Amino acid sequence: MTAIACLRILFNAAGENQPGEVPRSKAQAVADAFLKARWRAPRKCGAVAPLAFVLADNRVESLDPAEMQELAAELEQVLFPGRKGGQVCLMTFEGDETAVLKFASLSQKDLAGLVAGKGYGGAAGRVHVITADAVESVPSTRQEAKALAAEKSEPLPAPVVSDPPPQSIPPEGAPQEVAEAAPAKEGPQAKPAAAKSVKVAAPKPPPPPPPPQTGWWGVYDLSANAFAGSLIGMRADLVEPPPEEDDKLLKRDLACLTDAQAVLKGSAFGEIHVPFGFWNLTTPSAQEAYKSRLSRYPLDQQPRLVATIYGTPREASLGMLQQMRAFLKGSFAFMDLRVDDPTFPIHGLPPELVDSVTLVLSGETERDRLANILKFVERKASYAGKGVMQCMAGVSSRAELEACQAGGVVRIQGLGVTDLMDKPVAAAEGAPVALGQAA
Numbered sequence: 001m002t003a004i005a006c007l008r009i010l011f012n013a014a015g016e017n018q019p020g021e022v023p024r025s026k027a028q029a030v031a032d033a034f035l036k037a038r039w040r041a042p043r044k045c046g047a048v049a050p051l052a053f054v055l056a057d058n059r060v061e062s063l064d065p066a067e068m069q070e071l072a073a074e075l076e077q078v079l080f081p082g083r084k085g086g087q088v089c090l091m092t093f094e095g096d097e098t099a100v101l102k103f104a105s106l107s108q109k110d111l112a113g114l115v116a117g118k119g120y121g122g123a124a125g126r127v128h129v130i131t132a133d134a135v136e137s138v139p140s141t142r143q144e145a146k147a148l149a150a151e152k153s154e155p156l157p158a159p160v161v162s163d164p165p166p167q168s169i170p171p172e173g174a175p176q177e178v179a180e181a182a183p184a185k186e187g188p189q190a191k192p193a194a195a196k197s198v199k200v201a202a203p204k205p206p207p208p209p210p211p212p213q214t215g216w217w218g219v220y221d222l223s224a225n226a227f228a229g230s231l232i233g234m235r236a237d238l239v240e241p242p243p244e245e246d247d248k249l250l251k252r253d254l255a256c257l258t259d260a261q262a263v264l265k266g267s268a269f270g271e272i273h274v275p276f277g278f279w280n281l282t283t284p285s286a287q288e289a290y291k292s293r294l295s296r297y298p299l300d301q302q303p304r305l306v307a308t309i310y311g312t313p314r315e316a317s318l319g320m321l322q323q324m325r326a327f328l329k330g331s332f333a334f335m336d337l338r339v340d341d342p343t344f345p346i347h348g349l350p351p352e353l354v355d356s357v358t359l360v361l362s363g364e365t366e367r368d369r370l371a372n373i374l375k376f377v378e379r380k381a382s383y384a385g386k387g388v389m390q391c392m393a394g395v396s397s398r399a400e401l402e403a404c405q406a407g408g409v410v411r412i413q414g415l416g417v418t419d420l421m422d423k424p425v426a427a428a429e430g431a432p433v434a435l436g437q438a439a
Contacts, residue, residue: 003060003062006055007091008053008106030079042058043056043058052105063299065128069135091127091128092130093126099125114138118145119143119146120140120142121141122140124144124291124295127139136298147292214260215421215422216230217232217233218413218417218430219273222409223410227425229269229270229304230273231275233275233420235420250289253276256275257274264298272304272305274308274332275309276290276307276309278316279311282323305334306334306335307335312337316337318349321337337356337358342373342375349386350386355388356410357388357389358413359390359393361414366397366400369400370399373404376407390409392411393413395417395432396415401432412432415433
């Protein structure tokens with residue numbers, strides 16, 4: 001468990017040294033001394049290239065964005081006293097050791113391209129541009145940058161306007177009839193031609209935009225009697241079961257990742273739960289697709305993000321789960337397993353590997369569903385011994401909610417908690433739908 005990052009200092013290429021500023025020729029020594037004073041043992045730091053420093057901390061899995069932002073503000077003040085922000089840009093890169101060292105060798109021109117969102121020709125990682133005012137994620141590779149640019153530039157489909165039927169009567173508010181003069185007959189005795197009426201139909205308004213693919217379920221904490229956060233899901237699941245093919249599930253996951261990232265800064269309350277397919281997390285090609293989305297996730301949002309892994313088999317491989325945790329930990333602070341079997345063998349997992357297990361409630365009758373809740377909560381002592389929360393998805397009635405509450409289930413979600421919403425819940429206040437109140 002070691003967090004390793006490369007910190008690069010990018011000077012404003014067009015800027016000129018002002019009185020009191022540290023000359024670029026001395027910036028390396030000044031920054032090195034500053035970092036060694038601030039990045040104290042047992043953490044390690046060192047210069048590996050001009051204006052490039054590797055920072056490592058073997059006590060954490062990822063670096064604290066608040067501390068890194070404070071570091072940026074202080075170092076900027078040291079190098080550019082009295083100047084406005086933006087004269088120096090700190091860039092952190094998180095990846096494996098080889099990728100970190102590659103990043104350390106980038107030129108100032110390459111760094112400027114990264115800041116501009118163009119990526120670079122190296123291994124994928126997590127790149128953040130840190131100033132005193134913000135922590136912003138940018139694409140790390142050129143492929144990620146192209147994919148992001150393609151998404152932003154994809155044109156909206158043109159509205160389809162049908163031709164009006166012959167001699168249709170224009171709707172109220174449409175333009176009045178227009179008189180079109182018929183050509184006069186030739187000859188000296190020609191009489192004025194009668195006017196011919198032409199009815200002009202008003203163009204139809206464009207069709208309304210389709211509803212978004214995704215929506216949000218509220219996640220209610222029974223132990224606190226308050227909402228804790230929201231889970232993003234697909235609207236299609238309300239009318240038909242999800243597909244079974246991994247490639248179709250991957251497309252759904254990527255849509256959820258994109259839409260969840262779009263609301264992170266605007267919806268500041270609570271945890272944000274994002275789904276991942278168990279088997280797609282074991283496939284290299286799917287992992288690369290996930291990485292392209294996760295590279296855009298801002299580092300400062302990581303403490304509130306929960307990766308919820310659906311389709312987890314009863315006998316999930318311990319090695320696979322450990323690899324998933326390592327893959328997701330850079331972006332998500334918590335990992336949740338969604339299971340279908342209420343007797344999921346939690347006793348076989350080591351402590352701290354997962355943070356919660358969510359039973360997806362099933363059963364043809366309410367009696368069957370209540371029986372599954374009972375089987376799940378009978379293992380409460382085993383879950384408590386592992387430090388793992390018991391959660392329930394698919395709760396749809398007051399009886400199920402009360403059974404979860406009586407059995408000690410910590411968190412619940414489903415139609416008995418909230419309807420599928422357009423936005424994440426905005427506050428802890430409120431009560432589940434099953435209790436007869438608006439969520």
